[in-house]
Amino acid sequence: MASLIKLFPLFIILTLQTCLVSGVKKPNSPVFLLPLIKDKATSLYYTNLNLGNINHSPLTQSLAIDLGGGSAALLRCSTVVKSTTYLPIRCNSAVCKQTKPDSFCFNKTNTCGKYVPTSFTEHPLNTLLGTDSVSLLTSKPNGVTNSVHSPLILSCSNNANALRLMPKVVNGTIGLGNSSFSLLSQLASMHKNRRKLSLCLPSKPAGLGSLHIGGVSPYTNDVSKNLASTPLVIDQTTREYFIDVMSIEIAGNVVPLGKKRRGNVMICTLAPYTVLQGSIYKALVREFVSETKMLRVANVKPFNACFSSKGVRAAVAVPVIDLVMNGGAKWRINRWNLLVKVKRDVVCLGFLDGGVTMKTTEMVIGGFQMEDHLVELDLEASEFSFSSSLLLKNTSCGQNRII
Numbered sequence: 001m002a003s004l005i006k007l008f009p010l011f012i013i014l015t016l017q018t019c020l021v022s023g024v025k026k027p028n029s030p031v032f033l034l035p036l037i038k039d040k041a042t043s044l045y046y047t048n049l050n051l052g053n054i055n056h057s058p059l060t061q062s063l064a065i066d067l068g069g070g071s072a073a074l075l076r077c078s079t080v081v082k083s084t085t086y087l088p089i090r091c092n093s094a095v096c097k098q099t100k101p102d103s104f105c106f107n108k109t110n111t112c113g114k115y116v117p118t119s120f121t122e123h124p125l126n127t128l129l130g131t132d133s134v135s136l137l138t139s140k141p142n143g144v145t146n147s148v149h150s151p152l153i154l155s156c157s158n159n160a161n162a163l164r165l166m167p168k169v170v171n172g173t174i175g176l177g178n179s180s181f182s183l184l185s186q187l188a189s190m191h192k193n194r195r196k197l198s199l200c201l202p203s204k205p206a207g208l209g210s211l212h213i214g215g216v217s218p219y220t221n222d223v224s225k226n227l228a229s230t231p232l233v234i235d236q237t238t239r240e241y242f243i244d245v246m247s248i249e250i251a252g253n254v255v256p257l258g259k260k261r262r263g264n265v266m267i268c269t270l271a272p273y274t275v276l277q278g279s280i281y282k283a284l285v286r287e288f289v290s291e292t293k294m295l296r297v298a299n300v301k302p303f304n305a306c307f308s309s310k311g312v313r314a315a316v317a318v319p320v321i322d323l324v325m326n327g328g329a330k331w332r333i334n335r336w337n338l339l340v341k342v343k344r345d346v347v348c349l350g351f352l353d354g355g356v357t358m359k360t361t362e363m364v365i366g367g368f369q370m371e372d373h374l375v376e377l378d379l380e381a382s383e384f385s386f387s388s389s390l391l392l393k394n395t396s397c398g399q400n401r402i403i
Contacts, residue, residue, distance in 0.1 A: 029193030029215055030148070033139035036065065036209035036397075038202045039169045043272035045201055045367055046170050047211065049073060050135040051154075052083040058135065059083040061171040065199075065211060065269045067377075068119035068240040069175020072183040076163060077128060077156035079171055086154075088112075089129040095153065099129065099181070116155050117177060117238055119270045120165045127155035139212060152186055176213075177239040178379060187213055195379040200390075200397035201269070203336070203371040207398015223374050223393070227385040230325035232377055238360070241267045241377055243384050244326035245363060248280075250287045251319040255280065257362055264362045265323075267377070267384070271366035273340075275354040280362060284321075288349060293317035303340065303348035310345040323365075334389050337369045372396045 034047040045065050050058040051073075059082055063073060080086050089095050089112040091105035096112035102124075104113045115124035134152055137145045157163060166172070175182045176197055180189075188195045193214030202209035233242040245265045248255040257264065257280055276284060285305045289296060294307035294317050318335040325331065339347040350368050358364075374387040374397075390396050 029191050030138040031140075031193065031215040032187060032213040033137040033145060034174070034211040034213070035137075036200075036202060036211055038205050038207075038209070039167075040205045042167050042169050043367060044167050044169060045209065045269055047174065049174065051080070051132050052085040053133065057084075062169070063172050063174045064167060064170045066119045066173040066175050066177070067197075067267055067269050068117060068177045068238060069173050069182060070117040070124070070177050070179040070239060071127065071155040071173075071175045071181055072152045072186050073134070073154045073172060073174055074116060074118065074125070074127065075154065075156050075172035077158045080130065080132070080154060080156045083132055086130050086132045089131060089153070095131070096129065114155065114181070116175070116181070117179065117240075118173065118175070119240070119268055120167075120173070121162050125157055125159060125162050127157045130154050130156065150187065150190065152183070153181055155181070176211075178234045178241070179239045182239075184213055184379070197377045199269070199370065199375045199377075200373070201367055201371045201375075202398040203396065204398055207396065209397040223387055223390065223395075227374065227376065227387050228325075228329035228331070229383050229385040230327050230329050232379070232382050232384040234379070234382075235360070241384070242361065243267065245323050246326060247324045248284060249322040249324060249330075250284070251291045253287055253291070255283045255287050266361045266364045267370075267375075268364050269367050269370070271364050273350045273352050273366045273368045275352045275358070275364040275366065277354055277358045277362045278356045281351060281353040284351065285349065288319065288321070291319040294347075297346060300342040300346065300348055302352055303342070303350070304353055305351075306342065306346055306348040307339075308345055309339075309341075309347045331386055332388060333369055334392070336389060336391050337371060337373075340368065372398075 036045050036047055038045055046062050049061050049063050052058045061075060091110050091112050096103055099114045102115050112129045114127055114129055116127045117124045131151060132154055133149050136148055136150055138148055139145050176184050184195055184197060196214060198212040200210045230243050235242060243265050247257060294312055297306050297308050300306050318338060321333040323331040338350060340350040341347050372390045376385040
């Protein structure tokens with residue numbers, strides 16, 4: 001009973017935070033920092049999140065970054081119940097009622113349920129809702145970080161078929177989609193900071209990248225002051241993030257896209273490489289092969305365009321690829337984000353053929369093409385911003401001075 005009394009204020013805060021973001025932003029709202037790690041085997045980007053009381057054996061979970069995820073944290077139910085401070089949300093509670101219109105109740109457990117969108121399942125996943133406290137870092141422009149505790153609504157699933165789709169290297173996902181229960185939205189509701197994400201994905205497992213949530217990017221150098229921008233499009237059904245790419249250029253030659261519709265390109269950190277609709281992929285490979293000075297060799301799965309790198313100066317032999325955005329901005333992809341080393345003296349073009357039946361988009365920009373770039377998604381300004389490769393500035397996302 002005593003523990004429930006202590007946690008009663010938590011439920012009040014949680015009830016308030018589920019409201020839509022409104023009102024004036026606080027001038028000194030915190031900017032939250034999550035260090036990002038790249039898994040070498042899966043090319044997955046994840047962070048370690050501490051659940052529960054940091055002073056009493058917190059439950060540390062490795063969670064993949066999901067830009068399309070609708071839950072602040074999605075975990076296995078068998079895992080989340082191990083946290084000593086986790087409490088299921090009951091069906092008749094105020095918190096459960098605010099999850100409508102798609103909330104439901106599990107009669108056997110009297111636990112509130114909700115369908116949550118994810119990037120690794122085709123349809124929203126039925127989950128159980130609960131509350132817990134998590135430990136997060138806040139970051140200041142001078143690089144100083146502090147640890148704070150924040151109550152959050154979490155979700156868990158017992159769906160074995162869906163959970164098998166989740167990469168085994170992680171215990172769940174952190175959802176950053178444009179939904180009321182994502183980590184982005186819950187922190188914005190509670191702390192009145194800006195609904196904005198800044199991503200810097202590391203290219204090497206040894207270096208830490210960063211995810212900043214809220215406010216102005218707290219970078220101490222000039223990277224965030226020289227970003228190109230294009231409109232950010234949010235799918236009203238899936239809540240995922242899209243941009244308009246008008247064309248692709250290779251060494252100045254145009255690779256035509258399909259239908260010119262709004263939001264034709266998805267941004268997805270769970271996709272290790274950029275995926276193109278079949279006809280666009282073939283046209284891109286054809287143009288790249290004609291422009292490169294490298295000898296083509298046998299393909300290495302999953303790639304369909306591989307080359308010998310023996311004795312080749314990549315700076316001279318590899319053409320750049322430009323994504324021409326709505327508004328005229330160009331996202332230049334240099335050799336570091338084009339070629340994947342698959343074995344000694346062999347590299348492959350880091351794009352994948354999505355076939356002819358890609359359902360929602362003509363292109364999915366994956367993590368490899370975003371590595372060592374600063375990428376910002378500002379939901380309030382409906383703006384997607386990006387830097388050139390940080391390697392051109394003799395730095396990277398994995399260097400501590402960036403985060």
